[in-house]
Amino acid sequence: MNEKRECKFDTFEGFAEKDVAKDTAFSFAKAGDYANTSVRLVMSKMPNPEQVRVHKGYFPDTTKELSGKERFCFVNLDMDLYEPTYNGLLYFTARMSAGGVILIHDYFADNFKGPKEAVHRFLKENQGSYQIFPIGDGISVMLVKSEGV
Numbered sequence: 001m002n003e004k005r006e007c008k009f010d011t012f013e014g015f016a017e018k019d020v021a022k023d024t025a026f027s028f029a030k031a032g033d034y035a036n037t038s039v040r041l042v043m044s045k046m047p048n049p050e051q052v053r054v055h056k057g058y059f060p061d062t063t064k065e066l067s068g069k070e071r072f073c074f075v076n077l078d079m080d081l082y083e084p085t086y087n088g089l090l091y092f093t094a095r096m097s098a099g100g101v102i103l104i105h106d107y108f109a110d111n112f113k114g115p116k117e118a119v120h121r122f123l124k125e126n127q128g129s130y131q132i133f134p135i136g137d138g139i140s141v142m143l144v145k146s147e148g149v
């Protein structure tokens with residue numbers, strides 16, 4: 001079956017200690033920042049909750065809940081920190097559908113410099129394979145696969 005749905009990955013307990021420990025050069029993030037939320041609260045805001053699957057816990061560990069055969073057409077990486085952003089780029093770029101887009105929030109942020117570092121590392125490791133575009137909101141970029149790669 002070709003089921004279409006939206007996947008949401010979050011600890012719902014804020015930043016993880018191990019990610020924060022690797023982020024000291026990029027931010028003043030603290031473990032537990034953004035913990036003031038819940039699956040129930042987020043789901044209550046979804047216009048079509050039946051199309052949403054929540055993967056609560058540490059990303060990328062929670063990707064084990066997927067079959068591995070999924071393909072993504074749009075990914076919004078908004079995890080603020082270097083480590084999960086880099087892991088997100090690795091995981092999702094390997095699973096994008098043709099023409100798919102990955103948006104990286106906070107690329108231009110002054111208070112979270114990890115996402116930009118993660119994007120630059122990824123682009124360096126995959127030279128020529130992806131193109132990067134500012135999307136015009138002043139804080140995000142998008143990555144799209146280069147044609148013919």
Ligand SMILES: C[S@@+](CC[C@H](N)C(=O)[O-])C[C@H]1O[C@@H](n2cnc3c(N)ncnc32)[C@H](O)[C@@H]1O
Binds near residue numbers: 009010016019057
């Ligand atoms: C700025 S908030 C964005 C939340 C949501 N995307 C939104 O727009 O409201 C950053 C989120 O990234 C989550 N996060 C950061 N690192 C994570 C990781 N390794 N695994 C799962 N979630 C993570 C935090 O728990 C936090 O909720």
